Amino acid sequence: MPWKTAAAASPAESSVPYTALPAVYPQNVIVLPYYRPHRPSPTLLFLRRCSAFTAVVLLLSAALFFLYPSDPEITVVRVGLNHIQVHSSPKLTLDVSLSLTVKVRNPDFFSLDYDYLSVSIGYRGRQLGVVRSIGGTVKARGSSYVDAALNLNGLEFFLDAFYLLEDLAKGVVPFDTTTTISGDLGLLFFEIPIEVSSLFHPRLFTNDGKRRAL
Numbered sequence: 001m002p003w004k005t006a007a008a009a010s011p012a013e014s015s016v017p018y019t020a021l022p023a024v025y026p027q028n029v030i031v032l033p034y035y036r037p038h039r040p041s042p043t044l045l046f047l048r049r050c051s052a053f054t055a056v057v058l059l060l061s062a063a064l065f066f067l068y069p070s071d072p073e074i075t076v077v078r079v080g081l082n083h084i085q086v087h088s089s090p091k092l093t094l095d096v097s098l099s100l101t102v103k104v105r106n107p108d109f110f111s112l113d114y115d116y117l118s119v120s121i122g123y124r125g126r127q128l129g130v131v132r133s134i135g136g137t138v139k140a141r142g143s144s145y146v147d148a149a150l151n152l153n154g155l156e157f158f159l160d161a162f163y164l165l166e167d168l169a170k171g172v173v174p175f176d177t178t179t180t181i182s183g184d185l186g187l188l189f190f191e192i193p194i195e196v197s198s199l200f201h202p203r204l205f206t207n208d209g210k211r212r213a214l
Helices: 042-067 159-170
Strands: 073-087 093-105 112-123 126-138 143-156 172-174 176-187 190-200 203-205
Touching: 073 112, 073 143, 073 176, 073 190, 073 203, 093 112, 093 126, 093 176, 112 143, 126 143, 159 172
Parallel strands: none
Antiparallel strands: 073 093, 093 143, 112 126, 112 176, 172 203, 176 190
């Protein structure tokens, strides 16, 4: 008995949903070889680390140089003799009036606010007196001059007083001065307290009416 073959149903006649396959286009695939990054030599790494370390050290040194506070420089630039008088009653005493000019230099990069400045004057190892001025402000990297007057009244005659009169007669009087300044250094939002003393040996010249110090 011969087999009968059924004819295939067309897509329009088939009851099963049919979707046409998309067209296939040729695709090109590029295969890249494995890339191994090049590692620098140990010598080059060492040089880079040394350069970075040196740069950090230089930056820290520069910051320390500019921000580290330094002591102000204090100098007695002038000592003038206003007058001198000898009293013989009721006892032998001596009145001396001196005028002083003190230079305060601030070497820092921030301002200096000082509360007071005192100057002690001595002669041949003996203290004659102390003068104290009011406070003030010295700008960063600036200088300020402070004038003060010292009146020594009723000094009793001692052995050095005769040397003082002798030096005045010669026209040159060697003094010893100790200058002390106390205040605060203003660093950004901080205040650093300081107190500095400076010893100076000015000479008072009285010849030809000149009254100055070297």
